[in-house]
Amino acid sequence: MDFSNPSKLALLSPFELKDALIQTAKQSNRLMLNAGRGNPNFLATTPRHGFFQFGQFAMTEAERSYVYMDDVGGFPTRDGIEARFEIFVRKHEGNPGVHFIEAAVSYVRDQLGLSAGDFLYEMCEAILGCNYPVPDRMLRLSEKIVGQYIHREMIGKHPFVDNFDMYAVEGGTAAMTYLFASLKSNHIIQEGDTIALGMPIFTPYIEIPQLNDYKLNTVHIDAPQSNNWQFTKKELDKLLDPKVKAFFLVNPSNPPSVKIDDETLEYIAKIIKKRPDLIILTDDVYGTFADNFVSLFAICPFNTILVYSFSKYFGATGWRMGVVATHENNVLDAKIAKLPETIKKQLDARYHSITTEPRELKFIDRLVADSRTVALNHTAGLSTPVQAQMTLFSLFSLMDEEQKYKQSMKRIVLRRKEALYRELGLPMVHDANSVRYYHLLDMESLAAQMHGVEFSQWLLKKLKPNEALFRLAEETGVILLPGRGFGTTHPSGRVSLANLNEYDYANIGRAIRNMASEFFAVFEKEKEKVNKKAKK
Numbered sequence: 001m002d003f004s005n006p007s008k009l010a011l012l013s014p015f016e017l018k019d020a021l022i023q024t025a026k027q028s029n030r031l032m033l034n035a036g037r038g039n040p041n042f043l044a045t046t047p048r049h050g051f052f053q054f055g056q057f058a059m060t061e062a063e064r065s066y067v068y069m070d071d072v073g074g075f076p077t078r079d080g081i082e083a084r085f086e087i088f089v090r091k092h093e094g095n096p097g098v099h100f101i102e103a104a105v106s107y108v109r110d111q112l113g114l115s116a117g118d119f120l121y122e123m124c125e126a127i128l129g130c131n132y133p134v135p136d137r138m139l140r141l142s143e144k145i146v147g148q149y150i151h152r153e154m155i156g157k158h159p160f161v162d163n164f165d166m167y168a169v170e171g172g173t174a175a176m177t178y179l180f181a182s183l184k185s186n187h188i189i190q191e192g193d194t195i196a197l198g199m200p201i202f203t204p205y206i207e208i209p210q211l212n213d214y215k216l217n218t219v220h221i222d223a224p225q226s227n228n229w230q231f232t233k234k235e236l237d238k239l240l241d242p243k244v245k246a247f248f249l250v251n252p253s254n255p256p257s258v259k260i261d262d263e264t265l266e267y268i269a270k271i272i273k274k275r276p277d278l279i280i281l282t283d284d285v286y287g288t289f290a291d292n293f294v295s296l297f298a299i300c301p302f303n304t305i306l307v308y309s310f311s312k313y314f315g316a317t318g319w320r321m322g323v324v325a326t327h328e329n330n331v332l333d334a335k336i337a338k339l340p341e342t343i344k345k346q347l348d349a350r351y352h353s354i355t356t357e358p359r360e361l362k363f364i365d366r367l368v369a370d371s372r373t374v375a376l377n378h379t380a381g382l383s384t385p386v387q388a389q390m391t392l393f394s395l396f397s398l399m400d401e402e403q404k405y406k407q408s409m410k411r412i413v414l415r416r417k418e419a420l421y422r423e424l425g426l427p428m429v430h431d432a433n434s435v436r437y438y439h440l441l442d443m444e445s446l447a448a449q450m451h452g453v454e455f456s457q458w459l460l461k462k463l464k465p466n467e468a469l470f471r472l473a474e475e476t477g478v479i480l481l482p483g484r485g486f487g488t489t490h491p492s493g494r495v496s497l498a499n500l501n502e503y504d505y506a507n508i509g510r511a512i513r514n515m516a517s518e519f520f521a522v523f524e525k526e527k528e529k530v531n532k533k534a535k536k
Helices: 014-026 046-062 081-091 098-110 116-128 140-155 171-185 203-210 233-240 262-274 331-337 341-351 363-370 384-399 404-424 443-451 453-462 467-476 502-535
Strands: 164-169 194-199 217-222 244-250 279-283 304-309 322-327 438-442 492-496
Touching (some): 046 384, 098 116, 098 384, 116 384, 140 304, 140 384, 164 171, 164 363, 203 217, 217 244, 233 262, 322 363, 384 404, 443 453, 467 492, 467 502
Parallel strands (some): 194 244, 244 279, 279 304
Antiparallel strands (some): 438 492
């Protein structure tokens, strides 16, 4: 790729532009501080210890078979597995993770009312990876346990009637890919249709609709910084237009990292009452960094598809784990049921190889089949060891009734933001709805706070697209992503507060302030020249 043309680089996705910024930073022979990626440098240890200890127990179960052969084991045995697990726990008592899995089994039995023996057997088979995922949508008990976690974190105490179904997927990215494809395959969203995007938003939500695969029209529903990154009623009223088929958003937002407040949630619910046919897709990956988070999935369950990833909260981007959830009664199935007979027959032909009653197939099960091009539905499903770790992450959170882990995660990102602003020399504004995973540094606002409005206006005219980001990379080694790539209206840089150490954010703040001071010196010289000419 040619990184020499700034105009062409401005057209790139911010995640691709990052490579150019990194190359620029490397040429400066400085220590590179890459605050452009959202990959956290922290992770949950206890459920990982539990996974490896469960793996050891699973191996003892496998090695009970084929004892007469070297290097060969068999499937776990359900009968007597609880007693053998108790022996394993007593034998390895004191090892990291052993008490956790013992407590997890107790919680599953005593609090969730599930069979401890069935849970042990499912977990052993899952960790060994010795069988296809069955059911292919999600392992039976894993779905129940992860469902409890999703309910607590995404719904909380909000009234929620009936149940929801889940599909375990390879992270939020797979969820997006599968959903776009399945919505199109089932004629719910078709080429030329209009969808709304809650802006700013994770860049792929902007880019995917433009692909030739979909060719969708998009309407932007803006959440401006001037309104504390909340959607205004005027913007949300765009959803009343019947041509808008769906509303896609990230909550808390990316990159501002601000959750939708209660007033805005209520207003969206009122819109749904007027537009009962509207589909909502809410990507709530950062919701677990907020206290008392309530998803639109809780507010409008009939209309909402929930996407959640375990990647950020548990430091598990490499595991590739997430879920798609839909209410058991939902607008997607209702829309499919109302399709014209000719299209229903086309869909009958599409899914007839996996069911004798294709018209009874739920959208979420169509999603599973579509993810494997239907013909490979029998081998669909997320890797079972990944589902096992997902289940242990969920149990770890459920058993943490005081939410100590959540508070630790919140303290980490808060301290980093405080360090950033301390060295910027600016006050850090408190926002009760901010979860601080990312932060958007608005250049106009920063410049005005540091050196006045006149300077900020001069700077905006002076800078070419992404020039400040490239200068920052070249002169300081600091990598930020352009906010415009996420749909922000002002020149800005997205800084991830997740992937560097606290002192690094102090260095980033200092570097930005120093660069602003250099620009200000140029501004004053130019202003002095203008004043001299005016006097003549």
